[in-house]
Amino acid sequence: MAATRELPLREQAKVDGGQAGPVKFGHGVRDEHFLFDPSFRNLNHGSFGTIPRAIQAKMREYQDFAEARPDPFIRYEYPRLLDESRAAVAELLSVPVDTCVFVPNASVGVNTVLRNLVWDEDARDEILYFSTIYGGCAKTIDSVVEDRRGAVASRCIDLSYPCEDDAVVAAFHAAVDASTHDGKRPRVCLFDVVSSLPGVRFPFEALTAACRERGLLSLVDGAQGIGMVDLAGLAAVDPDFFVSNCHKWLHVPRGCAVLYVPLRNQALIRTTFPTSHGFVPRAGGNRFNPLPPSSKSEFVNNFEFVGSIDSSPYLCVKDSIQWRREILGGEERIREELIAMAREGGRRAAEILGTTVMDNSSRTLTNCAMVNVGLPLALQPEEGGISGDLAGLPCFPKSDLLPVTFWILQKLMDDHNTFVALFVHGGRWWARISAQVYLELDDFEWAARVLKDLCERAAKGEYKNY
Template sequence: MGDITLPSRVKSDYVQFGHALRDSDFLFDPSYRNLNHGSFGTIPSHIRNVMRRYQDQAEAKPDPFIRYTYPQLLDESRTAVATLLGVPTETCVFVSNATMGVNTVLRNIVWNRDGKDEILYFETIYGGCAKTVDYVVEYNRGLVQSRCVPILYPCADDAIVESFEKAVQQVEKEGKRVRLALFDVVSSNPGVRFPFEAITASCKRHGILSLVDGAQGIGMVKLDHLGEVDPDFFVSNCHKWLHVPRGCAVFYVPLRNQGLIRSTVPTSHGFEAAELPGGNKRVNPLPPNEKGYFVNAFQFVGTMDNAPYLCVNDAIKWREEALGGEVRIREELMKMAREGGKLVAEALGTEVLDNEEGTMSASAMTNVALPLLAEDIKANGDGAAVHSYILSTLMEEYQTFVAVFVFQGRWWARLSAQVYLELEDFKWAGGVLKEVCDRVVKGEYKRST
């Protein structure tokens, strides 16, 4: 951390979450209410200052810092995040974002030559990852296919596991094999907690590689049991919920699978070809080290500003010493999201997306139905226009943003709880969404196109 010190707070008097914290520690425009933390995250001014100090060190002495100091600081962040996840340090590296981690896995898997491999994913897959699956299927020209597992929300976690098991059985019935399953910790739209532990266990029973997309994960839900869950691959954005600068994601690969990850994306100096003409060996110009192939490969992947990676250790420390630690943050945010979601639903006269067990809402995001008839809008062919109108109106007239989407025939709004918000923000958001929806019903969106 250098000579940058944490804000002056003592453990017996943790700061209260809410607007006072927003005004003292965060960088928002005073007129803006950030109700969409789940998309891009944000950082406190303290972590911004830490990041800039790392950047200044890199500019002061580029070669000494990048070649020697940076790897040492990177190891400190790797150790900090590994401790948070409950896994060995040598199983954790950093990539720029969760999509990069998913790409890294899918582009490294060697598919069987008999063409019977399948990738299984759920209906709620993140769009960028769905397109990655599409590309992998297209690029490998018949070696691998993909299959979507439908989900009918709301439902119990057991129903999701049952749907997965049935899909696996169907694949096997057709004489094929599920080689890899891709699933979330918390899905994006809708933003609900997914039973990734149970699906991982199912993968183990069937000999399927599990790729867990925790884009919405670390810093929001309990993940210190990751070593016990033991997925084959796991990636989670640190810049969303861990207060780390964009873009930074932890990429976890247990030792048993590191041999499957032959190359980073893009390939760089850490790659070692199995065989080169004439027995030649390409030179790695970076300082030698005793780290394993996997860790060494991800230590340097081309020249870019990796200062966010170095801030992970500092962000975890800030959250512990200034905010009270991971348990307090998780519990407070989940409580805020649940109570806030009810306030929004009350204002809209609708309901929150959840199951009877309450497991779907066990995160820091809430999904509330909008009072719009999706079928009527679809019948008029106005879905895209309505979506654009709602988002632009929220940003331009109300100085906020709420993720709005259509899922299973209904319009929904996804809102994020965060340490700089209060329940009053959710009550306000409910009123705003009601006003905007009323304007949609009156056809105002047609005049804006």
């Protein structure tokens, strides 16, 4: 195989009297490095992520190699390149390389763990999760419970934001106590690094410790994690299972997620989904494996080849980390600037809207690159009238929740060429806005003005024509 080309990096910007340094974040980065339609404002990086041109070029290079010499590349070169990316992501997480493999996305990782666990035949096992869980993961739990036909049940831990981290941990302990009081056996708890809706930093470190204290397995959904949150201490946090999308905040092509499983738990992950050549049946047998012999662990070998799919995004992980280091100034700078942008941008947006940012007194909820800004719209409660901060806001019946939401989203896309994640929490509509290296604070202000206009129009009943 021909040697891969160097990553196509631009010359670093000149700053401080001509000295080379990382680029200034903002629209200049967007225009030079990213692939956006010039008229589109990407305020929702948290859902799907995106990649710079340089990483797209590397992905296409790997795809070209695969098409030029399919067998030599897929059987021999691909495993070597994959190991380079595994080593790069392991270094970023400060964990052993043999604990890291790749899967297409965090949902696949969560499914892989929950569907590999063996549930006790006495039907007392429970899966614990929080009410702010990502919807796809909630349905995964529902599916596992249904598939196991009573062998395992689930228990939801209700959260109402804003709240302090200690309250989240206390709610977990209360749920474990309630489970055992009901004669159940809490086996595993699924929780986030940064929750999706609302987009808030979750105290996953403290929850992991609480799981260990109470004898539960910790399954950490870091779909919003690597590239946004400092995860260099993952080994010290020591979750039982951890998955994080690289294609969101690490600027890796879709879909790619790192699945971390410490050595002590790798025997629990018997198979990938779908099962492929790396599976080793306990019953023994010597089924033919057409792939070259490997000295890697059973766990790593299991995930190396999972059928004929395009795994070129996995190979780009090391390139994305290099690009972020050489162009953007590295992980620490990116984290600090994005958190600062989200906090200040959220403050300005809330000021324009006449509302507030979702945060607690210790400001831990906004210790990430997404911010939730209240909209001046309220949802009629089940009983009584609205009060407190919601008093005086236009109020809609629960039956209009989806019509109002989807009308605003449609107008954002059709009339303003943007998208902002909307949700209702605590009786109010909220907008989740993502900070990113290609945005500036005026993007937050522009979004707030657009949302304010749409909220006023919704209050006049325009959504009823949707």
